[in-house]
Amino acid sequence: MTNEALQNLINGWIPLLEFTEEGSQFLNISVKPEHFHQLMEQLKSNSETNFDYLFCVTGMDWGKDLGVIYHLESTTHRHIIVVKVKTEDRENPTFDTVSDIWKTAEFHEREVFDFFGIKFNNHPNMERLFLTDEWEGFPLRKDYVDEVNMVIK
């Protein structure tokens, strides 16, 4: 499916979606956290989109907002889409898990939690993956400071 056809199809599903192709080779969708899980479920289950392969989950710190970028591909239609979800809440950022839709998300979301402190509702095992439990802070956030171990330029 072309990006335009995808946009026309998905736009009717959920309110307040924002589409853009600017500055990216894929079609990008921004979704509000409250509609996020519903959108992801539909992207996978709808036979026309059928995004069954979640290949990349990237935690992001945009400075003010924290969020997650999901790269999805369909193994039947071979189209790719990017879903972005963000929040201004830096104290307690939380999104719904998609590990019930794609099993790989369980690991990837733990990595995001480890480095960005973003929690995922209903995740079966929301614990640090790489760092020790005692570790303070979330190293990949832009405001993280560790004067001992970090090389700052």
Next chain:
Amino acid sequence: MDTNIANSNLKSEDYFINMGPQHPATHGVLRLLLTIDGEIIKKVEPDLGYIHRSIEKMSERDSYQQIVHLTDRMDYLSSHINNEAVCLTVENALEIEVPERVKVIRTIIGELTRIASHCLWWGVMGMDVGALTTYFYGFRDREMINDIFEETCGARLTMNYNIPGGLMFDIHPNFVKRTKEFVAHFKTKIPEYDKLLTGNVIFQKRMKGVGILSKEDAISFGASGPVARGSGYSCDVRKYYPYSALDKVTFNEALKTDGDSLARYEVRIQEMWESLSIIEQLIDNIPEGDYKVATKAVIKLPKGEFYQKVETARGELGVFINSTGTKNPYRLKFRSPGFSNLSLLNHIAVGGKIGDLVASMATLDLVIPDIDR
């Protein structure tokens, strides 16, 4: 106290054991926490981070030329392909067209890297299931490739041969001759591998029906590379999103549908044949020309997001760069094949025995620095 054992209900309890972080079968510092009942595995929990170097954070500090050097240290058995991934991302973002010569050389060395990686995997995989001899055979042939790399790239493992815009320097005058010698040599050796290990009854019994992964689960777990193709999931990035000179060659994607350890094993053996065929198609036709195009000393990517997929020896490596237009990436993410492939280990190991876990894990071909990054 009830001393009448015959009348009491004997209850079994879950037992926890650590496998690793220094276990020989984990091939690196990976710790698995096993929950077992007798010899049956109930749960496998990987504990990661023993060699995490935070390459993604370091990348936010470094220039694009410097980042290429860090990628060697992820999946060190696919170092050339990792370098290529970052270079391709930068070149695509800057819309640089590299010379044909560069594309062909990159592909040849990439396929040699794949063979070298599979040789090593084959050697240690045999060792994991008790066939020590394979190790020496695998390393003997890999050594020839390492010698070729040493001559042309100056290093045997972390080659750093790619730079954004082309190659560090031109190929060594001996490169073509030695590569051809290797191809001729290795063609006689893969049948030897089959004779030594593939057809062995004990080996077959250790592998067949062990660690079964269905196609649906392979996709859901984000599996890629030989692990996914052993389950019949066609996902070769070289076929679907060809890069460098891969659109000029013909090869078959190795596919098996059984989804067990033996299928994953056979896929890799088949891939070695295919890689040899790709090298043969290109080695006599390396175009003349420059080995790089000039880039600015300070590379600044335009504002935006860039994604590049490549097929390493382990599967799909993705490079995601978010640039704000400065000389460093604002955020750089490596989607490593090993990380996703490891996530399915629990799924394929539960219900089996510890010995089967070793066999399954060997066919996932995990490289721990690739998972830890």
